[in-house]
Amino acid sequence: MDDHFSRDVLISIFSRLGVKQLCQLKCLSKEWNYTISSPHFKEQHRDQSKKRPTLSLISYSGTDRSFRSRLVHLSSVNSSNYEVVHKYENIAEIEWGYIVWRSGLDLLCFYQEGYVGQIYICNPITKKTLTLPVLSDFAGQACLGYVSSTNEYKVVVSFEGTVENYEGFEDFLAFNILTLKLEEEGTSVVGSWRDLLLSCTSTHYKGTRHQPIHINGYIYWLAIGKDNTYSSDHILEMNMENEEVKTLCVPNGISSFGFTHLAEINGHLCYVQNKRNGQMLNIWMLKDHESEAWCLEYNLEMVHERAYIFIIIGYLPRNNESGDILIMSETRGLFSYETDTKKLKELKSLNTKQYEWCALFYESFFSIGLPGN
Numbered sequence: 001m002d003d004h005f006s007r008d009v010l011i012s013i014f015s016r017l018g019v020k021q022l023c024q025l026k027c028l029s030k031e032w033n034y035t036i037s038s039p040h041f042k043e044q045h046r047d048q049s050k051k052r053p054t055l056s057l058i059s060y061s062g063t064d065r066s067f068r069s070r071l072v073h074l075s076s077v078n079s080s081n082y083e084v085v086h087k088y089e090n091i092a093e094i095e096w097g098y099i100v101w102r103s104g105l106d107l108l109c110f111y112q113e114g115y116v117g118q119i120y121i122c123n124p125i126t127k128k129t130l131t132l133p134v135l136s137d138f139a140g141q142a143c144l145g146y147v148s149s150t151n152e153y154k155v156v157v158s159f160e161g162t163v164e165n166y167e168g169f170e171d172f173l174a175f176n177i178l179t180l181k182l183e184e185e186g187t188s189v190v191g192s193w194r195d196l197l198l199s200c201t202s203t204h205y206k207g208t209r210h211q212p213i214h215i216n217g218y219i220y221w222l223a224i225g226k227d228n229t230y231s232s233d234h235i236l237e238m239n240m241e242n243e244e245v246k247t248l249c250v251p252n253g254i255s256s257f258g259f260t261h262l263a264e265i266n267g268h269l270c271y272v273q274n275k276r277n278g279q280m281l282n283i284w285m286l287k288d289h290e291s292e293a294w295c296l297e298y299n300l301e302m303v304h305e306r307a308y309i310f311i312i313i314g315y316l317p318r319n320n321e322s323g324d325i326l327i328m329s330e331t332r333g334l335f336s337y338e339t340d341t342k343k344l345k346e347l348k349s350l351n352t353k354q355y356e357w358c359a360l361f362y363e364s365f366f367s368i369g370l371p372g373n
Helices: 005-013 020-023 030-036 037-052
Strands: 054-062 071-079 084-095 108-112 113-124 126-130 135-138 141-147 150-163 168-182 188-190 196-198 205-215 218-225 235-239 245-249 259-267 268-274 280-288 293-301 310-317 323-330 331-339 343-346 356-359
Touching: 005 030, 005 037, 020 030, 030 037, 071 108, 084 108, 084 113, 084 126, 108 141, 113 150, 135 150, 141 205, 141 218, 150 205, 205 259, 205 268, 218 259, 259 280, 259 310, 268 310, 310 331, 310 356, 323 356
Parallel strands: none
Antiparallel strands: 054 071, 054 356, 071 084, 108 113, 113 126, 113 135, 141 150, 150 168, 168 188, 168 196, 205 218, 218 235, 235 245, 259 268, 268 280, 280 293, 310 323, 323 331, 331 343
């Protein structure tokens, strides 16, 4: 076997292993260390990891009596039987805040609102946490996304405001954007916050609502119509590479009643609506991005529950043809919907655990740290 072929085989095998195992293998051989440390391998490993995300349970514990500082813990769940298989204790220490939980990435993002807004980025595997520059008057919605063409992450925060001009007052929608880039030597370089302002004069929206979502290099928000009603919802889409923003229409025939949110299922943008009685979950999927063609892909009867709000956590693939849609109930915890058998199951083994929230997560080598650390 020639060297080129053997290295390809080695990369194929190693790319299916976890980060912890690979760090151990780097110590066993100079050749293995060179292979695992190469940018080509890290890209291959990331692509493989994205195909096998895990459900992770997020929990907190206080470090002082005031609970102003909290330790973050993560438990990884086996996707086949939904049993906890790994526990990562004390992966980060943060001030009180919320998790940006629908990122579906290899890093966790936490944010704290207020006059002095604070955002934290954490790699649970390496237990490295990066505190981003302070964002003043942070009362928006944060989202973390990845730009594959430049191998960098961007944190985007949206908020709405009003400015005075010669005609009176004008609404505007603003975005704060910060770039986190991985350098060749394995350290991360943090940029400063940049402003992106959108005038709402010629548009039919005035702000955003609910948690935004990142899918394949794009961030999506539900937009609020100028009349302050949700019946005129549109979807805002930001291309993270060039930071251009445009609007998408929501599916036709959507009722103005019930709770709606955006979700990702198997790489597709989905518009999700809870019926007012809480026992029906309709999921529209964007089938064609160019024509904005939507399809009512799933219509779930939530017969196990009498709650008004269900939230799609994400999609766990089991094979090339099927997977589980993970659903969070506000009162009874997690459910899974098997897309092949069309069965809805309550995940009782997980609902007995103590956790704050859950997220989809996959491992990566992205280094959280500054030069010299």
